[in-house]
Amino acid sequence: MTYKKRLDGREFDELRPIKAEIGVIPNADGSALFAFGKTVAIAAVYGPKPLHPQHMQDPERGIIRCNYNMLPFSVTERARPGPNRRSKEIGMVAGNALSSVVDLSRFPGTVIDIEILILQANASTRCAGINAAAMALAHAGIVMKEMVSSVSIGKIDDKIVADLTKEEEDYHEGEGPTDIPFTLTSRTKQITHLQLDGKIQTHRFSEAVEAAKKACEKILDYQTRALKGEKIDENEK
Amino acid sequence: MITKIETKEEKQERKLVIPGETVVEGEDYLPGDFTRKEGNEIIANRYGLAEISGRVVRIIPISGVFEPRRGNTVIGRVEDITFSGWIMNIGGPYTAFLPLMESPRFVNKNNIDEFATIGDVLSVKISNVKKGGIDLTLKFRGLGKLESGRLIKINSHKVPRIIGKEGSMINLIKDKTKTEITVGQNGFIWLKGDIDGERKAEEAINLIVEESTSSGLTDKIERFLGGNEENDS
Structure with missing residues (x-):
């Protein structure tokens, strides 16, 4: 049986209902919420602020410290709180995806702290987290060249699909599932983050890149609208 | 979204922009604060309100941490004491x-904390911002130690709204709540008065921060403060 229709009835290039909002954490310098359907992420940005311990300071530029955390209640089986191998890796990858658009030269010796919390997980949590963090950085008044948008492109059996759910990640018929999270910059469409979990043929990969560009265009529109004061919640309809 | 804000001379349209957004296109424009030019386009480098004055396009920040400039009057809290002076937290990146020399009276070098100790709040002026750090001074009128009272913090970009045109807003709050208020340009606000006055002043300030984008704010605050007073008496 081939994968003809998506499990939740979406089009192959359709995103889940999006939720986006800024200013969800009043005590942070900048904050945002971003959700793909049942995947909900919030991000808070603090700083630039003095960095301690001193040996971590870079006298030429500020640094970005990014933490990703899945909350214990975000998944069906309680997740043990605190950092683990997976969350450390995603924190690093998300920080790298964001730091290439941020101007860190303005405040040498300082740190910008980014906290990404996953409130509810249903695949693509790192993409939702990066989207929220990009909005939070902008909201915190950080000088940035451009925005970034993130989306997971998958190959389920032989179909290229956008924004995977947990059920699709576990679809093991035919060619099986492949998950490729992309992060693209808003103006130049350059890739600042790419991971690949699964297998994909070389000629199908360029298709995936095109799909990512299309999907990120849509996500950027949501991010822009949310930053301009709109509270977006497509689940309410 | 286009936000209209009244300036002194005229009504000017300011557009809210996000980083990487094209503010305006055309050969004639020049990039100002927080913008850059790429080909024909002027692009925003920061989230804020874009303002075009003449040929220059600039972004007015509306959020983010305090950015210290020379000449800013700020309120700070003593964080640490060294041999030669006090290290203060004034918000912002550093x-x-x-320095000890700035103390208004003689201070024994072995007993620096007799003038100000850790946790004390002072109103100070920024005398210099250089690569190594920020230097403060006390040698201007109205600066010095702030004793008793309470300290609240708001976003430094909302300070002009708290003060209002020629201090109209802040004077209104001072009069109505009978509270001494000192506003630092870093967003630290020090309040001193009776408990009710301090509480009411803090509520009024928070209201201004929340509704900082709406117009006719002075009237709204006057109603807010006036209404409460009638209920109390």
């Missing part, structure tokens, strides 16, 4: 240094 801590600031107030």
Whole structure:
């Protein structure tokens, strides 16, 4: 049986209902919420602020410290709180995806702290987290060249699909599932983050890149609208 | 979204922009604060309100941490004491240094904390911002130690709204709540009065921060403060 229709009835290039909002954490310098359907992420940005311990300071530029955390209640089986191998890796990858658009030269010796919390997980949590963090950085008044948008492109059996759910990640018929999270910059469409979990043929990969560009265009529109004061919640309809 | 804000001379349209957004296209424009030029386009580098004055396009920040400039009057809290002065937290990216020489009276070098100790709040002026840090001074009128009272913090970009045109807003709050208020340009606000006055002043300030984008704010605050007073008496 081939994968003809998506499990939740979406089009192959359709995103889940999006939720986006800024200013969800009043005590942070900048904050945002971003959700793909049942995947909900919030991000808070603090700083630039003095960095301690001193040996971590870079006298030429500020640094970005990014933490990703899945909350214990975000998944069906309680997740043990605190950092683990997976969350450390995603924190690093998300920080790298964001730091290439941020101007860190303005405040040498300082740190910008980014906290990404996953409130509810249903695949693509790192993409939702990066989207929220990009909005939070902008909201915190950080000088940035451009925005970034993130989306997971998958190959389920032989179909290229956008924004995977947990059920699709576990679809093991035919060619099986492949998950490729992309992060693209808003103006130049350059890739600042790419991971690949699964297998994909070389000629199908360029298709995936095109799909990512299309999907990120849509996500950027949501991010822009949310930053301009709109509270977006497509689940309410 | 286009936000209209009244300036002194005229009504000017300011557009809210996000980083990487094209503010305006055309050969004639020049990039100002927080913008850059790429080909024909002027692009925003920061989230804020874009303002076009003449040929220059600039972004007015509306959020983010305090950015210290020379000449800013700020309120800070003593964080640490060294041999030669006080290290103060004034918000923003760096801590600031107030040298011992700035003390208004003689201070014994072995007993620096007799003038100000850790946790004390002072109103100070920024005398210099250089690569190594921020230097503070006390040698201007109205600066010095702030004793008793309470300290609240708001976003430094909302300070002009708290003060209002020629101090109209802040004077209104001072009069109505009978509270001494000192506003630092870093968003630290020090209040001193009776408990009710301090509480009411803090509520009014929070209201201004929340509704900082709406117009006719002075009237709204006057109603807010006036209404409460009638209920109390």
